[in-house]
Amino acid sequence: MYRLVLSFLCLLIGxxxxxxxxxxxxxxxxxxxxxxxxxxxVYADKAPVSARNFLRYVxxxxxxxxxxxxxxxxxxxxxFVQFGVQNAPARMYPPIKHExxxxxxxxxxxxxxxxxxxxxxxxxGEFTISVGDQASFDADPSRxxxxxxxxxxxxxxxxxxxxxxxxxxxxxxxxxLAGSFKGEVPAAPVRIxxxxxxxx
Numbered sequence: 622m623y624r625l626v627l628s629f630l631c632l633l634i635g636x637x638x639x640x641x642x643x644x645x646x647x648x649x650x651x652x653x654x655x656x657x658x659x660x661x662x663v664y665a666d667k668a669p670v671s672a673r674n675f676l677r678y679v680x681x682x683x684x685x686x687x688x689x690x691x692x693x694x695x696x697x698x699x700x701f702v703q704f705g706v707q708n709a710p711a712r713m714y715p716p717i718k719h720e721x722x723x724x725x726x727x728x729x730x731x732x733x734x735x736x737x738x739x740x741x742x743x744x745x746g747e748f749t750i751s752v753g754d755q756a757s758f759d760a761d762p763s764r765x766x767x768x769x770x771x772x773x774x775x776x777x778x779x780x781x782x783x784x785x786x787x788x789x790x791x792x793x794x795x796x797x798l799a800g801s802f803k804g805e806v807p808a809a810p811v812r813i814x815x816x817x818x819x820x821x
Contacts, residue, residue, distance in 0.1 A: 647662050661778065689703065689704045700788055721741075758770050792804060792808060
């Protein structure tokens with residue numbers, strides 16, 4: 622009887638220790654596109670507000686059927702691609718609190734997913750993927766004015782070749798989106814077929 626009780630207590634202590642080891646692993650998402658598959662790790666531990674915002678778009682399937690509508694190529698393997706709901710009322714959630722890289726520690730390195738915005742706290746359902754390290758997107762308190770940068774929250778762990786292919790595709794010299802992004806709109810935008818959490 623004593624050994625049975627002792628074994629039960631050891632089991633309880635072990636279970637309690639496991640429960641206190643910290644948060645579950647960061648979720649991964651699969652972005653299936655017409656150009657191939659991209660997998661990203663979402664930093665729910667470091668950037669919880671931005672990560673939660675992205676995941677609610679994923680879980681509600683609001684990113685299915687959209688496209689990479691903007692590509693900015695500064696030089697070979699340096700620039701970014703952009704996708705999102707393009708302010709479609711039926712797809713948008715309210716804006717979220719801004720999480721600067723100085724707070725989260727998530728820098729804009731090659732493959733980083735981030736949230737473009739106007740004023741801090743206006744980001745919603747638009748997202749970029751950096752190609753090459755983009756330190757200019759990080760918060761920098763030494764700069765004047767609005768120096769909070771963009772909110773980085775995830776990073777590509779598989780499929781950067783697909784991201785580069787999207788960035789390298791031809792752009793239209795004349796197309797714009799509501800009068801903006803001339804020279805940055807893909808001639809044939811890559812479609813996002815689905816975005817889903819990767820099963821653990």
